[in-house]
Amino acid sequence: NSLSTDIEFTTHNGRKEALHPLPSYRKVSDNEYEWKSGPFALDGWLSRIVSVVEVSPIDPYVQYAADTSGVAYMSLDRGELWRTMSGLPVVNEFLFSPDYQRIAFAATNSGIYRTMNGGHAWSHVSSIPATHFVLDPRNSHVLYAVGPNGVSRSVDLGEQRIATVWN
Numbered sequence: 001n002s003l004s005t006d007i008e009f010t011t012h013n014g015r016k017e018a019l020h021p022l023p024s025y026r027k028v029s030d031n032e033y034e035w036k037s038g039p040f041a042l043d044g045w046l047s048r049i050v051s052v053v054e055v056s057p058i059d060p061y062v063q064y065a066a067d068t069s070g071v072a073y074m075s076l077d078r079g080e081l082w083r084t085m086s087g088l089p090v091v092n093e094f095l096f097s098p099d100y101q102r103i104a105f106a107a108t109n110s111g112i113y114r115t116m117n118g119g120h121a122w123s124h125v126s127s128i129p130a131t132h133f134v135l136d137p138r139n140s141h142v143l144y145a146v147g148p149n150g151v152s153r154s155v156d157l158g159e160q161r162i163a164t165v166w167n
Contacts, residue, residue: 009042017042054094058101064119066091072106074119087122088113095133098140100159105143107133112145114163125164128152 007026008019021039048067056062063075065082070090073082089110097103106113106122107130113122129147136142141156143163155165 007042012040052091052093054096054104056096056101056104057098058096062096062118064094064096064104066094066106085119085122092131093133095135095143097162098135100162103159103162105133105163107131107145107147112163112166116160126152126166128166 007022009016010019011017017040019040022041027039027041048069048071050065051068053063053065061076061078063079064072064085065075066072066088068090070088072085072088072091074085075082088106089108091106091108093107095105095107097105102116102118104115104119106115109129109131111124111128112126112130114125115122126145128145129149130145130152131148132146134144134146136144136153139156141158141162143154145152145154145166152166154163155167156162157165
C-alpha cells in the first residue's frame with residue numbers, strides 16, 4: 001500500500017505513514033494474517049533496506065551485504081543463507097581483495113575496516129571516513145578510499161599489512 005496513489009501520506013517520527021487510518025483490508029499483516037501495527041502503518045515496516053552487496057571475484061559463493069540499520073551479513077553459498085557479521089558499523093561499501101581470498105575491506109563513516117579471515121573478524125585499520133573504494137589498476141595491493149575528506153591512498157606493504165597505512 002505504500003505505492004498506492006489513492007492514499008495520502010505524512011511523516012511521523014521520521015517514518016512515512018498514512019495520513020488517515022487505513023481500512024482493515026489495507027492494514028499491514030504478517031503471514032498469519034495478524035495485524036502487527038497501528039492503523040496508519042504502511043507495508044514494509046519489517047523489511048530491511050539492503051544498501052550494499054559485494055561478490056568475491058575469487059569465489060562467487062562468498063558474498064557480503066549490509067543494510068541501512070547497520071547490520072552486515074555474509075553468505076558462503078551464493079546468497080542462499082546469510083549470517084550476521086559482527087564488529088562493523090554501518091557499511092557504505094565492501095571490497096574483496098582480488099589477490100587474497102580471505103582479505104576484504106569495509107568503507108564506513110567511522111573509518112576503514114579489514115578482515116584477514118574471510119569476514120569472521122574485522123579490525124579498524126584507519127579512522128579515515130570512506131564511502132567508496134577504488135583499486136589501483138597498476139597495483140592491486142594499493143587501494144584508494146574516497147570519502148568526505150577527499151581521496152586517501154594506501155601504501156603497498158604486502159599481504160599481512162595491506163591497507164594499514166594511508167596517505
